[in-house]
Amino acid sequence: MSISKLKEDIIKEKLRAKTIAYRYEVGLSTVWLYAKQGKLTPIKISKRVTLFDIDEVSAFFNGKR
Incomplete structure (x- = not known):
């Protein structure tokens, strides 16, 4: 796996x-x-x-509402 592909996945x-x-x-x-x-x-x-992990954000907001 190339570095650019790894960055893209992240x-x-x-x-x-x-x-x-x-x-x-x-x-x-x-x-x-x-x-x-x-x-x-x-x-x-x-x-x-700056980025935020989609799973962490989803868990935070769904648990909050």
Whole structure:
């Protein structure tokens, strides 16, 4: 498996904060607050890109509602 394929697989199962806010109808600042509080685990992949695990996000929001 090539490195680019591995990166693609990792990124495919992740969400950006803006996508989480839209999908779960919360403010973007709320997503970052949850990350700061340790309720969501941010994954920094570059200086300007942070992702969140889709399974963790789904479990958090579905358990919350």
